[in-house]
Amino acid sequence: MGDEISQKPPTIVLHTCTDSPPGRAVQIVLAYLNIPYRIQTVDFDNGEHFSEEFLKMYPQGEIPVLDDDGLIIGESVAIIQYLAEKYGRTGKLSSNSTFYPADDPVQRSVIHHRLSFHLSVFQRRVYDYMILPMDYDYPRTEANRIKLTHALAIFDEFLRRQQEQQNLRENQEANSGNSAAGGQGFYVAGENFTIADPPLLMATCALVAMDMKILEPFRNIGKWLQHFQEEHPDLWTIAKEGLDGLSYYNKNPRDMSHLKHPIHPVRKGDGV
Ligand SMILES: N[C@@H](CCC(=O)N[C@@H](CS)C(=O)NCC(=O)O)C(=O)O
Numbered sequence: 001m002g003d004e005i006s007q008k009p010p011t012i013v014l015h016t017c018t019d020s021p022p023g024r025a026v027q028i029v030l031a032y033l034n035i036p037y038r039i040q041t042v043d044f045d046n047g048e049h050f051s052e053e054f055l056k057m058y059p060q061g062e063i064p065v066l067d068d069d070g071l072i073i074g075e076s077v078a079i080i081q082y083l084a085e086k087y088g089r090t091g092k093l094s095s096n097s098t099f100y101p102a103d104d105p106v107q108r109s110v111i112h113h114r115l116s117f118h119l120s121v122f123q124r125r126v127y128d129y130m131i132l133p134m135d136y137d138y139p140r141t142e143a144n145r146i147k148l149t150h151a152l153a154i155f156d157e158f159l160r161r162q163q164e165q166q167n168l169r170e171n172q173e174a175n176s177g178n179s180a181a182g183g184q185g186f187y188v189a190g191e192n193f194t195i196a197d198p199p200l201l202m203a204t205c206a207l208v209a210m211d212m213k214i215l216e217p218f219r220n221i222g223k224w225l226q227h228f229q230e231e232h233p234d235l236w237t238i239a240k241e242g243l244d245g246l247s248y249y250n251k252n253p254r255d256m257s258h259l260k261h262p263i264h265p266v267r268k269g270d271g272v
Pocket of ligand 1: 062
């Protein structure tokens with residue numbers, strides 16, 4: 001009986017491609033929660049994500065898309081929330097409710113804030129300045145560089161303030177003789193690794209892959225990245241593969257000149 005179950009192919013399928021930062025963010029969560037899944041590689045260079053068949057599955061024509069036994073979910077953050085709600089509260093991780101706490105409105109508000117910041121500001125600006133001009137016929141403009149640098153400064157400041165609060169709390173605990181053992185974590189929503197980390201991590205990895213220099217002034221972001229690599233080497237491997245993919249395409253731009261893209265201007269005459 002047990003064997004029958006383990007031999008079943010995973011019911012979860014993730015439609016994505018190697019270098020997709022939001023796709024990699026979902027993969028990190030699947031790995032962290034120990035959820036068996038299979039990748040369905042989308043032929044991005046040939047526009048499979050806006051083919052009739054793909055659009056029938058998911059009309060937004062973007063990756064990643066999750067198929068959980070027929071339940072189709074798009075948008076990486078929605079996928080991550082679903083996975084943590086559905087699979088993060090049972091089994092091995094039941095004690096690790098800090099990943100997406102069910103009953104802590106204050107901590108949830110911080111996590112949701114970071115995810116909203118990611119979607120409405122950070123990821124948008126990373127795409128506008130870095131990723132879209134890599135894949136399509138958009139100029140990499142100074143205006144978009146300024147917007148991205150501004151987003152990085154805000155993100156860095158969130159991390160700095162958080163660290164300040166953590167230090168204050170630690171000092172108070174130490175003074176009252178209540179100090180908890182062990183060093184503190186350094187994550188985007190506080191001391192614990194949460195669902196808000198993988199999306200922001202992968203958007204930041206896009207910058208590491210394409211223009212490390214833009215990150216240099218932001219020491220708290222650098223510290224968070226370093227901390228993640230040290231604390232989660234297995235998850236970092238997944239991030240690193242995505243980062244290497246982006247770095248490759250940044251140096252060898254995709255040739256999508258044969259495509260009629262529904263919204264983006266394709267660059268004529270590019271070749272790998
Ligand atoms: N909001 C989406 C963004 C997804 C996104 O932009 N994905 C890219 C690939 S990394 C895509 O599918 N772009 C469509 C295209 O370039 O045609 C999410 O986070 O899931």
